[in-house]
Amino acid sequence: FHHSSLAPRQSTHLTYTMTATANGHAGKRKADDITLDEVDGFSAAQLFGKGVCYTYDDVIFHPGHIDFGAPEVELTTKLTRNISIRTPIVSSPMDTVTESDMAIAMASVGGAGFLHYNMTQDEQVAHLKVVKAHRLGYVTRPEVRGPDATLAECDALATSRGFTSVVVTDTGIVGGKLLGLVSSRDGDLAMDRSTKLKDVMTEAADLVTGKASQDIDTLEDILLKSKKGKLPVVNDKGELVGLMTRASVKSKKLLPPPGAPSLDKKGRLLCGAAIGTRPADKERAKALAAEGMDMVILDSSQGDSVYQIEMIKWLKTNVPELDVIGGNVVTQLQAKRLLEAGADALRVGMGSGSICTTQEVCAVGRGQATAVYKCSNLAAQFGVPIIADGGIQNSGHITKALTLGASVAMCGSMFAGTTEAPGEYFYDNGVRVKKYRGMGSLDAMAKGSDTRYLSESGHLKVAQGVSGTVKDKGPVMKMVPYLTHGVKQGFQDMGAKSMEHATELRNNGSMRMETRTGAAQKEGGVHDMHSYKKVAW
Numbered sequence: 001f002h003h004s005s006l007a008p009r010q011s012t013h014l015t016y017t018m019t020a021t022a023n024g025h026a027g028k029r030k031a032d033d034i035t036l037d038e039v040d041g042f043s044a045a046q047l048f049g050k051g052v053c054y055t056y057d058d059v060i061f062h063p064g065h066i067d068f069g070a071p072e073v074e075l076t077t078k079l080t081r082n083i084s085i086r087t088p089i090v091s092s093p094m095d096t097v098t099e100s101d102m103a104i105a106m107a108s109v110g111g112a113g114f115l116h117y118n119m120t121q122d123e124q125v126a127h128l129k130v131v132k133a134h135r136l137g138y139v140t141r142p143e144v145r146g147p148d149a150t151l152a153e154c155d156a157l158a159t160s161r162g163f164t165s166v167v168v169t170d171t172g173i174v175g176g177k178l179l180g181l182v183s184s185r186d187g188d189l190a191m192d193r194s195t196k197l198k199d200v201m202t203e204a205a206d207l208v209t210g211k212a213s214q215d216i217d218t219l220e221d222i223l224l225k226s227k228k229g230k231l232p233v234v235n236d237k238g239e240l241v242g243l244m245t246r247a248s249v250k251s252k253k254l255l256p257p258p259g260a261p262s263l264d265k266k267g268r269l270l271c272g273a274a275i276g277t278r279p280a281d282k283e284r285a286k287a288l289a290a291e292g293m294d295m296v297i298l299d300s301s302q303g304d305s306v307y308q309i310e311m312i313k314w315l316k317t318n319v320p321e322l323d324v325i326g327g328n329v330v331t332q333l334q335a336k337r338l339l340e341a342g343a344d345a346l347r348v349g350m351g352s353g354s355i356c357t358t359q360e361v362c363a364v365g366r367g368q369a370t371a372v373y374k375c376s377n378l379a380a381q382f383g384v385p386i387i388a389d390g391g392i393q394n395s396g397h398i399t400k401a402l403t404l405g406a407s408v409a410m411c412g413s414m415f416a417g418t419t420e421a422p423g424e425y426f427y428d429n430g431v432r433v434k435k436y437r438g439m440g441s442l443d444a445m446a447k448g449s450d451t452r453y454l455s456e457s458g459h460l461k462v463a464q465g466v467s468g469t470v471k472d473k474g475p476v477m478k479m480v481p482y483l484t485h486g487v488k489q490g491f492q493d494m495g496a497k498s499m500e501h502a503t504e505l506r507n508n509g510s511m512r513m514e515t516r517t518g519a520a521q522k523e524g525g526v527h528d529m530h531s532y533k534k535v536a537w
Contacts, residue, residue, distance in 0.1 A: 040512065042514060047514070056368060056396075058521075062513060070491075073487075077385070078408075079407065079408055086262065087111040090111050091111070091112075091410070091476075092410050092412035093274035096422055100127040100130040100131050102415065103269070104269060107263075112262050121280075133174075137244065138243060145166050145169075146169070146171065146197075149197050152194060167181055168181065182202070186200045186201060210233040211236075229247070231245070255477050255478050256478060257481070272293065275298065277310070285315060285319055286319060295323040296315065298311055302328065302350065327387075329350075331366065345387060348388055349372075350364065350371070352367075352371075368401075372404045372405055388408070403494065403496065415476055417433065418475060418476045420475065421434060423435050431471060433472065435468075
């Protein structure tokens with residue numbers, strides 16, 4: 001600001017009308033004796049209309065006016081045409097990211113998970129059943145065995161999952177009649193590891209149990225007052241419904257409040273899954289829908305194909321209860337064809353994931369910020385939300401994706417290495433890690449994901465992704481609430497009170513933004529430190 005005189009003056013309320021010039025050159029507009037640059041940042045339409053594609057780090061938003069608190073920001077959003085979620089974050093259908101544990105965790109914190117399809121139909125259906133049967137507060141996938149199982153199997157479980165106790169039922173699965181419980185103390189001194197569990201277990205009559213009709217708080221009180229480590233929960237017939245543990249209750253109390261979960265119309269956890277576009281995938285879709293799947297992703301790196309268009313039309317006709325998510329796309333022409341076919345949401349992103357090499361290998365793709373903005377503009381005309389898939393590394397990237405037009409951010413690498421991600425932890429040079437790989441990596445293709453890249457099993461395979469490891473990141477149940485609050489703080493700084501308000505500010509040009517040079521990006525991060533420890537939360 002520039003004052004023509006340094007003499008004291010009375011305070012005057014000034015109103016400015018900011019109008020960009022047609023050629024984008026900066027101009028001056030005077031109001032009393034104070035002048036503002038007419039172009040102070042660009043609207044989204046101006047910034048993304050220059051013939052250059054940008055990714056999230058290239059773009060920086062200008063702050064807006066704050067007249068509300070961050071907790072007041074409302075992030076409830078549309079995941080698909082007919083499904084809304086409270087938390088605008090979902091997990092990617094990758095075989096090192098989302099199986100039943102991740103889907104349960106994501107729905108528990110108000111988001112959603114999509115089961116990958118790099119497995120058999122029966123395996124995918126089994127994971128879906130686990131999600132739909134899960135009751136909040138219970139242990140996810142408790143280890144249950146039949147009476148004739150051996151202590152050697154318990155030893156294997158202790159190594160693979162860290163479980164030292166096993167529930168024994170007559171059928172060996174949840175839903176069977178509870179017979180007993182085997183803890184580490186029951187069999188730790190038995191030299192013969194082929195000893196059967198029925199010979200060492202604590203009988204059901206001697207166990208403290210909970211009733212399925214009791215609420216979670218009551219069951220937790222029973223467990224804590226009993227001073228036991230495990231509380232099997234049974235129905236009126238004595239059949240095992242679930243398991244609560246002292247460790248899980250303690251962990252729950254140390255985690256941030258998860259908020260309201262994402263539920264389907266029957267009160268079960270919301271869950272989606274990915275399928276392909278092959279004829280066999282039609283039967284897979286029917287089988288998943290029969291078990292209560294809420295939405296399906298047609299998983300393809302390049303979704304603008306006759307195969308996907310035909311599959312969308314077939315699903316809308318033959319499995320109409322499913323919401324269909326098409327993609328992946330990065331241009332308006334791609335999006336238009338899938339939307340006209342009847343897609344209920346679109347997945348946007350190509351080659352922007354941390355393990356994806358599609359842009360490098362195939363020379364196709366688009367900067368993710370540009371792709372999200374362009375595709376969301378078109379999808380809005382159809383009343384269909386888009387999912388920003390790929391390139392998410394922090395809460396700032398989620399904020400940018402949502403304010404540029406995405407309804408939901410899909411995370412892969414962010415959630416790889418978490419407690420709920422598939423796979424076992426191991427140590428690499430003293431660091432606790434899990435495997436993480438792109439679905440276009442040769443490792444994943446060998447297991448069947450080559451259909452995602454329109455590759456036939458007998459043809460040469462060219463990798464469009466890599467395999468590697470990621471550090472242990474702890475539980476998603478802890479990560480997502482912090483990410484969500486970070487997004488709310490970003491919305492507050494921009495002056496956006498909700499997803500709808502952000503859309504309004506973007507469309508009317510009030511939301512201003514610029515691109516950053518490499519030096520500006522460096523300055524925006526940690527710099528000029530001899531040493532530091534970066535802790536996200």
